[in-house]
Amino acid sequence: MSARIVDRHSARQLPWKNGAGVTLELAIYPDGAELHDFDWRISSASVASDGAFSHFPGIDRSLGLLDGTGLRLILPGQTLQLDAHNPLASFPGELEIQAELLDGAVTDLNLMSRRGHWQHRLQHQLLAGNLSIDSAAVLLIYCQSGATLECSWPGATALSFGPGQGLLLEDEPGPLTLNNLGNSSLFLAWLERV
Numbered sequence: 517m518s519a520r521i522v523d524r525h526s527a528r529q530l531p532w533k534n535g536a537g538v539t540l541e542l543a544i545y546p547d548g549a550e551l552h553d554f555d556w557r558i559s560s561a562s563v564a565s566d567g568a569f570s571h572f573p574g575i576d577r578s579l580g581l582l583d584g585t586g587l588r589l590i591l592p593g594q595t596l597q598l599d600a601h602n603p604l605a606s607f608p609g610e611l612e613i614q615a616e617l618l619d620g621a622v623t624d625l626n627l628m629s630r631r632g633h634w635q636h637r638l639q640h641q642l643l644a645g646n647l648s649i650d651s652a653a654v655l656l657i658y659c660q661s662g663a664t665l666e667c668s669w670p671g672a673t674a675l676s677f678g679p680g681q682g683l684l685l686e687d688e689p690g691p692l693t694l695n696n697l698g699n700s701s702l703f704l705a706w707l708e709r710v
Contacts, residue, residue, distance in 0.1 A: 533570035572609030584622030651690030654707035658682035663698030
């Protein structure tokens, strides 16, 4: 069991797998894993130009739009668009994907899990007040913007975190209670072993 704050401002910077940009690695499992052998990975990246996405065979991916107007993802046979009205997209990592910016650079939250070993779910949430959250093998609560969040759960001291930060919980018992003193936009990510 563990709980820790992850922060975009102090995250490890790494080149994209295709070399076309830089990602901020918020968490990876197992510790010390690389791009070819991780079980799951949580990162954030700024996308400043149109281009191809890196290939990740055997990996399921989900993106959340953190900042910017939006991003169009052109996949074989379909197009997905991330914007303020639809800030989430999920797709297999082995697909040939072209990204097109809608109007300037964007910043995304990237959740990846190795198919057959882990599965994940990413959700966007607006919060004003309280929210009860189910626990998971791994749970990320990421504050996109707005008021500072405070999270509490049985047998633990409450932890607070603000925009650009997340709370990463591994095998912590639930339920968890999330509170704020205003309005917050956040992403919730659940990862479970298969």
